[in-house]
Amino acid sequence: MNLIERFFSLPLLAKDLLEQAQNPRTYLLRVVYALMLYGAALFHYADLNNSGAAAGLASLGRGREFFQLLVNVQTLAILLLLPAITCGALTVEKEKDTLALLLLTKLSPRTIIVEKFLSRLLAMGTYQLLSLPLFAIVYGMGGVELSGILWAVGGLFCLTIVVASVSILCSTWFRTTAEAFMIAYGGLVVLSGFLFIPVMMLREMQYARNPGFQSGFPPAGLQENGSVVRIAVGIQALIFSAVFLGIAARVLVPRAFVPARNLILEWFQFLDRFFNELNEHTTGGVVLIPDGETLPSFQPVAWRETRKKSLGTFRYQFRILMLLLAPLVLVIAHFMTDGRNDFSSPFRGFPVFFWSVTVICLIIHSTGVIASERIRQTLDVLLVTPMKSDDIVLAKLSGVRRLIKILSVPFVVLIGFQGIWTGYVVNRSRFTNDPNFWLELVPATLGMMIYMPVMMWIGFQFGLRLRTQMQAVLATLATVAAICLLPLQLAVLSDVYGLPGLRWIRLLSPLLTLFSSFNGGVSREFQRLQWPDWVLWSVVALMIHFFIYGIIWWQLRRNGLRSFSRIVHRSEN
Amino acid sequence: MLAVDVQDLKVRYGKLEAVKGISLQIPPGEVFGFIGPNGAGKSSTIRVLATLQPDFLGSAKIMDVNIRTNPQLVRESIGYVPDFFGVYEDLTAREYLHFFAAAYRLPMSKRKAVVDDVLQLTDLTGKIDSQVDSLSRGMKQRLSLARVLLHDPAVLLLDEPASGLDPRARIEMRELLKALKEMGKTIVISSHILHELAQLCTRIGIIETGRMVAQGSVAEIYQRLGVLKIVHVQVAHQTPELIAQIRGLAGVTQVDDQVDRISIRIEEGKLEVEDLHDFIHSQGARIRMFQPEVMDMETAFMKLTEGHTA
Numbered sequence: 001m002n003l004i005e006r007f008f009s010l011p012l013l014a015k016d017l018l019e020q021a022q023n024p025r026t027y028l029l030r031v032v033y034a035l036m037l038y039g040a041a042l043f044h045y046a047d048l049n050n051s052g053a054a055a056g057l058a059s060l061g062r063g064r065e066f067f068q069l070l071v072n073v074q075t076l077a078i079l080l081l082l083p084a085i086t087c088g089a090l091t092v093e094k095e096k097d098t099l100a101l102l103l104l105t106k107l108s109p110r111t112i113i114v115e116k117f118l119s120r121l122l123a124m125g126t127y128q129l130l131s132l133p134l135f136a137i138v139y140g141m142g143g144v145e146l147s148g149i150l151w152a153v154g155g156l157f158c159l160t161i162v163v164a165s166v167s168i169l170c171s172t173w174f175r176t177t178a179e180a181f182m183i184a185y186g187g188l189v190v191l192s193g194f195l196f197i198p199v200m201m202l203r204e205m206q207y208a209r210n211p212g213f214q215s216g217f218p219p220a221g222l223q224e225n226g227s228v229v230r231i232a233v234g235i236q237a238l239i240f241s242a243v244f245l246g247i248a249a250r251v252l253v254p255r256a257f258v259p260a261r262n263l264i265l266e267w268f269q270f271l272d273r274f275f276n277e278l279n280e281h282t283t284g285g286v287v288l289i290p291d292g293e294t295l296p297s298f299q300p301v302a303w304r305e306t307r308k309k310s311l312g313t314f315r316y317q318f319r320i321l322m323l324l325l326a327p328l329v330l331v332i333a334h335f336m337t338d339g340r341n342d343f344s345s346p347f348r349g350f351p352v353f354f355w356s357v358t359v360i361c362l363i364i365h366s367t368g369v370i371a372s373e374r375i376r377q378t379l380d381v382l383l384v385t386p387m388k389s390d391d392i393v394l395a396k397l398s399g400v401r402r403l404i405k406i407l408s409v410p411f412v413v414l415i416g417f418q419g420i421w422t423g424y425v426v427n428r429s430r431f432t433n434d435p436n437f438w439l440e441l442v443p444a445t446l447g448m449m450i451y452m453p454v455m456m457w458i459g460f461q462f463g464l465r466l467r468t469q470m471q472a473v474l475a476t477l478a479t480v481a482a483i484c485l486l487p488l489q490l491a492v493l494s495d496v497y498g499l500p501g502l503r504w505i506r507l508l509s510p511l512l513t514l515f516s517s518f519n520g521g522v523s524r525e526f527q528r529l530q531w532p533d534w535v536l537w538s539v540v541a542l543m544i545h546f547f548i549y550g551i552i553w554w555q556l557r558r559n560g561l562r563s564f565s566r567i568v569h570r571s572e573n
Numbered sequence: 574m575l576a577v578d579v580q581d582l583k584v585r586y587g588k589l590e591a592v593k594g595i596s597l598q599i600p601p602g603e604v605f606g607f608i609g610p611n612g613a614g615k616s617s618t619i620r621v622l623a624t625l626q627p628d629f630l631g632s633a634k635i636m637d638v639n640i641r642t643n644p645q646l647v648r649e650s651i652g653y654v655p656d657f658f659g660v661y662e663d664l665t666a667r668e669y670l671h672f673f674a675a676a677y678r679l680p681m682s683k684r685k686a687v688v689d690d691v692l693q694l695t696d697l698t699g700k701i702d703s704q705v706d707s708l709s710r711g712m713k714q715r716l717s718l719a720r721v722l723l724h725d726p727a728v729l730l731l732d733e734p735a736s737g738l739d740p741r742a743r744i745e746m747r748e749l750l751k752a753l754k755e756m757g758k759t760i761v762i763s764s765h766i767l768h769e770l771a772q773l774c775t776r777i778g779i780i781e782t783g784r785m786v787a788q789g790s791v792a793e794i795y796q797r798l799g800v801l802k803i804v805h806v807q808v809a810h811q812t813p814e815l816i817a818q819i820r821g822l823a824g825v826t827q828v829d830d831q832v833d834r835i836s837i838r839i840e841e842g843k844l845e846v847e848d849l850h851d852f853i854h855s856q857g858a859r860i861r862m863f864q865p866e867v868m869d870m871e872t873a874f875m876k877l878t879e880g881h882t883a
Contacts, residue, residue, distance in 0.1 A: 304672060
């Protein structure tokens with residue numbers, strides 16, 4: 001084999017590309033992505049045309065908004081899709097015990113890493129190529145220069161390289177795809193901090209002589225005349241990527257046969273040891289609430305879910321609670337002790353933080369209840385016991401239900417304190433009569449009570465139906481995102497095509513009920529009405545909203561219980 | 574009453590017909606061995622009996638209870654060991670067994686004694702507080718057997734229980750199954766370790782491409798196959814006349830005069846081994862060695878099957 005043949009002989013890359021080409025999911029995902037991308041573009045284009053001037057002409061020179069939308073969608077796709085595509089690159093080989101066979105061939109670790117990296121990069125490239133016609137339209141519309149488009153393409157390329165290399169490193173280091181996926185996201189968050197610091201420093205250097213410069217985000221250097229910054233960030237990203245790939249090639253062999261680990265459990269066990277030692281030193285080992293019975297009585301599945309699972313055990317759930325409550329308590333303490341504060345709503349960011357943590361914890365836990373039995377191959381032995389299918393399902397979800405109760409505590413504290421704050425501090429009376437306050441408080445409370453079980457059942461159903469937990473997590477996340485965003489998109493469509501009857505569909509989005517500031521909240525539709533009509537109609541809209549979600553909850557539960565036996569192939573009377 | 578009664582069982586996965594009309598009648602106390610190549614339909618049949626395959630045609634009953642109409646009751650009288658371990662590795666052996674004791678609704682007052690008994694039977698008493706994760710493959714498989722014995726089921730369904738075990742663990746497993754056989758359990762077992770099935774089973778069924786090729790006791794199957802048996806004989810003062818006389822005996826198909834022995838092939842059913850022995854002795858030969866070679870299950874299996882899958 002001559003040098004050229006050796007250089008272009010990439011058997012692993014060819015195999016991976018063939019596998020991707022033979023997998024129907026590749027095409028399905030690509031079509032879904034294309035529909036989302038072109039759908040978003042269509043909405044935006046229609047919105048531009050509908051905004052006043054004559055159709056077509058109205059959009060001339062307004063390509064910049066469109067361009068930003070495209071770049072945002074592409075960035076989001078890279079951040080969401082690429083780790084999902086890439087984190088399995090080597091973990092799947094480990095899970096199927098084929099990595100050892102690869103290592104026995106003449107392929108060096110560096111070649112394996114590079115070929116795996118390229119296979120994922122090419123897969124992502126096919127997604128990005130889908131947007132090329134849209135970039136052409138944007139350029140045709142005007143408002144954005146060719147250099148701007150090239151900068152964006154360069155930026156997206158750098159981002160792709162960084163995300164793919166971080167994911168490849170995680171895939172090399174960890175045993176399972178789920179571990180690699182979780183850590184890749186964590187790593188990207190940390191890395192974004194690393195990349196951001198030099199950007200800020202460069203920006204400060206570049207604008208040091210400009211006294212009128214205002215700080216803000218995104219950095220002005222990236223918005224205006226920031227070629228130096230862009231190039232610096234790009235080079236830095238590429239250097240980081242090369243380092244990550246180098247480390248991956250170095251650790252491929254030592255990490256090829258690492259045993260599977262439960263990282264969450266290990267982290268909690270580390271905390272256990274720390275707190276136990278702390279307790280020994282401070283109180284001499286006093287335990288106020290002992291762990292309880294060590295053997296199951298008559299609810300064995302529930303016992304295992306709540307006593308043996310890392311996310312099900314009370315003390316571990318209590319720690320998640322503390323993680324959520326600690327920042328809230330600090331902020332409450334700050335506002336309570338500092339008399340100068342008289343903001344009407346000092347806790348605006350907390351619902352978003354709480355819901356983010358809630359969504360992640362609930363989805364991971366609920367999708368795993370059946371998937372974990374499948375992975376451990378214990379589902380069949382559980383199914384041949386005389387327990388009824390309904391009992392098995394409800395017991396399997398007992399840990400998730402307790403997690404919901406625990407996760408509700410910060411919301412209750414937040415809602416309670418918001419009520420006290422609004423009443424005593426803002427309105428100087430015991431209870432506030434401000435309808436806006438109650439239109440925030442009631443949906444927040446009902447949302448907490450209804451959305452969490454809805455999410456639990458969606459996660460459970462996907463975990464039941466899909467082959468791996470990772471697929472179930474992604475499907476649940478996509479469904480939750482669709483439930484939140486689709487009504488808003490459809491409402492925009494109804495505006496564009498003059499279908500006012502469909503406009504009300506936006507009220508189905510939980511984003512409006514949970515975050516009243518988002519898109520004008522529920523009451524935006526009724527604010528042109530007189531008092532008390534707008535309050536009345538807002539209340540009616542909320543009642544309909546929660547009634548519909550209550551029905552969805554009931555239907556998901558009913559369907560989950562009924563379909564369980566059929567999906568797991570269990571004979572039922 | 575039959576322990577297992579299957580009539581014209583058919584199982585289909587999409588377009589693939591995995592089981593094409595199997596019938597079985599297994600009386601209580603019998604050990605029935607399922608033999609067949611991979612993909613022959615053994616596991617599908619056992620999964621139907623284990624209430625884990627609701628889509629099937631035909632009828633299947635365990636202890637006279639219809640699996641289709643009353644699977645819940647069937648589950649109380651079966652113990653199922655799948656072809657994988659099926660153990661919770663985050664529990665100790667004690668927790669694992671108490672978990673299933675609770676799942677089978679054993680009274681709290683009896684649980685400890687029952688768990689101790691099954692651990693003793695499976696020789697795992699010393700491992701009661703060990704993490705399941707730390708047990709060897711053989712121990713995990715014995716723990717699986719301990720699990721299915723907790724509720725004292727009448728029928729045990731064992732899908733390749735010895736697969737992946739080392740020779741010592743296989744022997745331990747076989748001894749354990751013999752003990753269960755003596756306890757009067759009805760056992761349906763599938764395996765690839767064919768000679769072990771021959772030692773253990775009172776009846777075997779050979780299955781290929783979803784059909785039962787042969788069914789009966791090991792002896793019946795040999796007889797039905799009409800296979801040849803080889804007897805190795807060593808005599809003092811061997812003469813060519815003796816060889817010729819043996820060749821002329823009815824039922825003898827071939828006689829090979831080898832360096833240290835005479836290998837005589839006889840047709841099963843036409844000439845008994847004992848009659849051959851008497852004939853040689855009657856010719857005045859002094860017999861030093863008389864060793865019939867038993868045809869093993871592998872030979873029978875290879876003769877009956879062609880390695881096709883459903």
